[in-house]
Amino acid sequence: MADKKNKSILKTMGESQIWKSIIRSGVPRTRRQRMHAVLGSVFLHLHPARLPKHAVKLGYTWCMGGLSFFLFVNLTITGILLMFYYRPTVEYAYTDIIDLTEQVPLGIMRELHRWAAHSMVLVVWLHMLRVFMTGSYKPPREFNWGVGVLLMTMTMFLSFTGYLLPWDQLAIWAVTVGSNMARAHPFIGHEGPGASLLAIGDINLVHIGSDVRFALIGGRFVGEATLLRFYVIHCIAVPFIMMIFMAVHFWRIRKDGGISGPL
Amino acid sequence: MLETFKHTVDYLSTPTISFSILTVVTPILFPPTDWFDKINRKFGFYLLWTKTGLVAAMAAITLFFIIGYMDKNFNVILTKADNFPIVLMVYSIYYFTWLAMHKAYVNDERLEKGLKPSEYNDPDDKVLVWPDLVYIEFIALILFTVFLVVRSILVAAPLEEPANPASTPNPSKAPWYFLGLQEMLVYYDPWIAGIVLPIFCVVGLMAIPYMDINKKGDGYYSFKERRVGIFIFMYGWIVLWLFLIVLGTFFRGPNWNFYGPFEYWDAHKIVALNSVSLSEYFWVKLLGKGLPDNILLREFLGFLTVGGYLFVLPFVLAKTVLKDMLEAYGLTRFVALMIFGLVMFSLPLKMYLRWVANLSYFISIPEYFFNI
Numbered sequence: 001m002a003d004k005k006n007k008s009i010l011k012t013m014g015e016s017q018i019w020k021s022i023i024r025s026g027v028p029r030t031r032r033q034r035m036h037a038v039l040g041s042v043f044l045h046l047h048p049a050r051l052p053k054h055a056v057k058l059g060y061t062w063c064m065g066g067l068s069f070f071l072f073v074n075l076t077i078t079g080i081l082l083m084f085y086y087r088p089t090v091e092y093a094y095t096d097i098i099d100l101t102e103q104v105p106l107g108i109m110r111e112l113h114r115w116a117a118h119s120m121v122l123v124v125w126l127h128m129l130r131v132f133m134t135g136s137y138k139p140p141r142e143f144n145w146g147v148g149v150l151l152m153t154m155t156m157f158l159s160f161t162g163y164l165l166p167w168d169q170l171a172i173w174a175v176t177v178g179s180n181m182a183r184a185h186p187f188i189g190h191e192g193p194g195a196s197l198l199a200i201g202d203i204n205l206v207h208i209g210s211d212v213r214f215a216l217i218g219g220r221f222v223g224e225a226t227l228l229r230f231y232v233i234h235c236i237a238v239p240f241i242m243m244i245f246m247a248v249h250f251w252r253i254r255k256d257g258g259i260s261g262p263l
Numbered sequence: 264m265l266e267t268f269k270h271t272v273d274y275l276s277t278p279t280i281s282f283s284i285l286t287v288v289t290p291i292l293f294p295p296t297d298w299f300d301k302i303n304r305k306f307g308f309y310l311l312w313t314k315t316g317l318v319a320a321m322a323a324i325t326l327f328f329i330i331g332y333m334d335k336n337f338n339v340i341l342t343k344a345d346n347f348p349i350v351l352m353v354y355s356i357y358y359f360t361w362l363a364m365h366k367a368y369v370n371d372e373r374l375e376k377g378l379k380p381s382e383y384n385d386p387d388d389k390v391l392v393w394p395d396l397v398y399i400e401f402i403a404l405i406l407f408t409v410f411l412v413v414r415s416i417l418v419a420a421p422l423e424e425p426a427n428p429a430s431t432p433n434p435s436k437a438p439w440y441f442l443g444l445q446e447m448l449v450y451y452d453p454w455i456a457g458i459v460l461p462i463f464c465v466v467g468l469m470a471i472p473y474m475d476i477n478k479k480g481d482g483y484y485s486f487k488e489r490r491v492g493i494f495i496f497m498y499g500w501i502v503l504w505l506f507l508i509v510l511g512t513f514f515r516g517p518n519w520n521f522y523g524p525f526e527y528w529d530a531h532k533i534v535a536l537n538s539v540s541l542s543e544y545f546w547v548k549l550l551g552k553g554l555p556d557n558i559l560l561r562e563f564l565g566f567l568t569v570g571g572y573l574f575v576l577p578f579v580l581a582k583t584v585l586k587d588m589l590e591a592y593g594l595t596r597f598v599a600l601m602i603f604g605l606v607m608f609s610l611p612l613k614m615y616l617r618w619v620a621n622l623s624y625f626i627s628i629p630e631y632f633f634n635i
Contacts, residue, residue, distance in 0.1 A: 028393055028394075031391065034391050034393040034394070035391060035393070037393045038391075038392045038393050038397075044392070044393070044397065047392045047396060047397075048392065049391065049392055049393075050389040050390065050391055050392065051389060051390055051391075051392055051395070051396060052384055052386065052388075052389055052390075053384040053388065053389070053390055054382040054383070054384055055396070056390055056395045056396045056399060057382075058399065059362070059366065060382055062359065062362070063399070063400070063403045066400050066403065066404075067403060067404075067407060070403075070404050070407065071407075074408075074411070090426075094425045094426065097422060098422070101419070108412070108415040108416060110420050111414075111415030111416075111418070111419060111420045112411055112412065112415045114420040115411055115414050115415055115418070115420075116411055118345075118347075118348040118439075119348075119351075119407075119411070121348075121440050122348060122351065122352055122355060125356075126355060126356075126359050128468075129356075129359055129360070129363065129500070130359070130363070132471075132493075132496055133363035133367070133484055133493070134363075134480075134481075134482060134483060134484055135479075135480040135481040135482065135483075135485070135489060136481070136482060137471060137472040137475075138472060138475070138478065138480075138481040139472070139478075141472070142472030142473060145469070145471065145472050146469040146472075149465060149468045149469045150465075150469070153465050156440055156441070159438065159440065160438055160441065163438050166420075166422055167425065167426045168422050168423040168424060168425060168426055169423040169424050169425075169426060169427060169430075169432055170345070170421060170422075170423045171426060172426040172428065173431065173432055173435040173436075174435070174436060174437050174438050176435065177435050177436065177437045177445065178437045178438070178441060180453070180457075181444070181453050181456070181457025181458060182457070182458075183453065184452065184453035184454035184457055184458060184632065185454065185458050186454055186458065186459075189454070189458075191453075191632050192454045192458075192632055193454055193628075193631055193632045193633035194631070194633075195632070196631060196632075197631075221428060222428070223428070260481060260482035261382060261383075261482040261483070262379060262380045262382050262383045262481075262482045262483040263481075263482070
C-alpha cells in the first residue's frame with residue numbers, strides 16, 4: 001500500500017492499461033523503452049531510433065527541413081479552418097476575407113496562414129542552402145535533392161495560387177502579372193514563339209481562347225473561373241501531389257543512409 | 264550628412280552599379296581560384312565570415328533599415344506588410360550564409376591540419392532520438408509557433424481595395440518570390456524570362472548532383488574543397504535570384520522604372536527607352552540600308568551570335584581551355600554543364616549589353632514572338 005502511494009502520477013498513468021494500449025511501450029525511461037517509443041510510433045518512426053551526434057546539432061541541420069514540414073502541417077490546419085468561412089466566388093470572396101478579421105472571434109487565422117506561407121518559402125530556400133553547403137546532395141542522395149527541388153517549386157506555386165484568393169487589387173494584379181507569362185509559352189501560349197505555326201490553313205489552333213494560359217486561369221482574363229480554379233489547385237491539387245513527394249522525400253532520406261555526415 | 268548618405272545609396276542602388284558591385288564582389292567573397300583567394304586575403308574579405316564580421320554586417324543592415332524606416336519615401340515601401348518577408352529574407356540569408364561559411368572555414372583549417380571535420384563523431388557513439396532529437400524539434404516547433412502568433416497579432420495581412428479589372432495599379436508586382444523573374448522581363452522576352460529560364464533554373468538545380476563529380480565535402484561544411492561549385496551556386500542564388508528580388512521589391516516603381524530606395528516614386532519620371540536590336544545595328548546603322556524583307560536574312564547575324572554562343576563556344580572551350588575538364592567529366596556531363604552554365608551567364612551578359620550597348624535583342628522576330 002505504502003509503495004503505491006509514493007508512485008508519481010506519471011508512473012501510475014504509464015502503467016495503466018489505457019496508456020499502454022496507446023503508447024505501447026509505457027513511459028520511456030530505459031534505453032530500450034526509449035528506442036521502442038520511436039520505433040513503435042507511426043509518427044516518430046520517420047526517424048531512426050538512434051542518430052549520430054552531429055545530426056541533433058542545430059548548427060548542422062538548422063532544423064530547416066523539419067520546420068518546412070511543420071509549416072506545411074500548420075498551413076494545412078489553418079487552411080482547413082479558413083475554408084469554413086471562405087467562398088471562392090467573385091461575389092463573396094473579398095467580403096468573406098473582411099469577415100475573417102472583423103466577425104470571427106480571435107480572427108488572426110488569415111494572418112497565421114499568410115505569414116506561415118511566406119515563412120515556408122523562405123525556410124525551404126534556407127533548407128536548400130544548408131543541404132548545398134554541406135554537400136548533402138552528393139551520391140547516393142542525388143535523387144532526393146531532385147525531389148526536394150520539385151517540392152520547393154511546388155511550395156512557390158502553392159503560395160502563388162493562394163495569393164489570388166483574397167480577391168483584392170494586390171491579388172488579381174499579382175496573378176495577372178504571373179499568369180501573363182504563360183501567354184508567351186513556346187508553341188502552347190498564344191503569344192509564344194511557334195504558336196502561329198500550329199495552324200490548319202488559316203485556323204490557329206493556339207489562340208487566346210485555347211492556350212496554356214486559358215487552361216491555367218480558365219478564361220481570357222483573371223476572373224470568376226480563375227478564382228475557382230486557383231482555389232481547387234491551392235486547397236486540393238498541389239497539397240495532394242506535395243504529400244506524395246514528401247513521402248518519397250522522407251522515405252529516401254532513410255533509404256539513402258539517413259542524415260548526411262562526414263565519414 | 265544624412266542626405267549625402269541617402270543620395271549615395273540611391274546612386275549605388277542603380278541596377279548597373281549595384282549589380283556590377285555584386286558581380287565583382289561575389290567571386291572575391293567565394294573565391295573559385297587562387298587568384299581571387301589572394302585578393303580576398305589581401306583586402307580582408309574573409310573577415311565577413313568571422314564573429315566580428317557578423318556583428319558588423321548585422322549592425323550595418325539594421326542601421327540601413329532604421330534609416331530607411333525614418334525616411335518618408337523608403338518607409339512607404341518598407342512598411343508594406345507583404346514586403347516584410349524581404350526584410351526577414353535579407354537578415355536570414357546573410358545570417359545563414361555566414362553560419363555556413365563560418366563553419367566551412369573552421370573545417371577547412373581542420374582538414375588542412377589532417378583532422379576530421381568538426382561534425383565528425385565516433386560512428387558507434389550515437390544518441391537516442393527520444394529524447395535528444397524529439398525535444399529539439401518540439402522546442403523549434405513551439406518557438407516558431409510563438410513567432411507566427413506574435414507576428415500575426417502585430418502585423419495584419421494586407422488587404423487592398425476589392426479586385427477591379429478596370430484599374431491597373433502602377434506598378435503591378437508579382438508576389439515577392441517571383442520578382443526576380445519579373446525583373447528578368449526587362450532584359451528578356453516573356454517566353455525566356457517567364458518560361459525558359461525558370462525551367463532551366465529548376466532542371467539545372469536538379470542536375471547539380473549529376474554534374475558535380477567532386478566527391479569531397481559530403482556531409483560537412485567546407486569551402487576550399489568545393490570552391491568552384493560553391494562560387495557558381497552562390498552567384499546564381501545571391502546575385503541572379505535574391506538580389507533581383509530585392510531590386511524588384513525596393514528599387515522598382517511606377518512603369519517598372521528604377522527608383523533609389525530613398526527616392527520619391529514619381530510616376531512621371533522620364534526614362535529614355537531607345538534599345539536597338541542587333542539586326543538594326545547591322546543593317547541600318549552599319550550598312551546604312553533598310554532591313555531586308557527576308558526574316559532569316561535580316562536576323563542572320565543574331566542567329567550566328569546565339570548559335571555561336573550556345574553551340575560553337577562549348578566546342579571551342581572543349582578543344583582549348585577546358586580540355587582537361589572534358590576528359591574528367593565525360594561528354595554528357597560536360598555538355599550539360601556547358602548548356603546550364605552558358606544559359607545562366609547569358610542573363611548577366613544580356614543585362615550588360617542592354618546597359619552598355621542599348622541592345623534590345625540578338626534575334627528580333629516579333630512576327631513570330633521570337634525574340635532572344
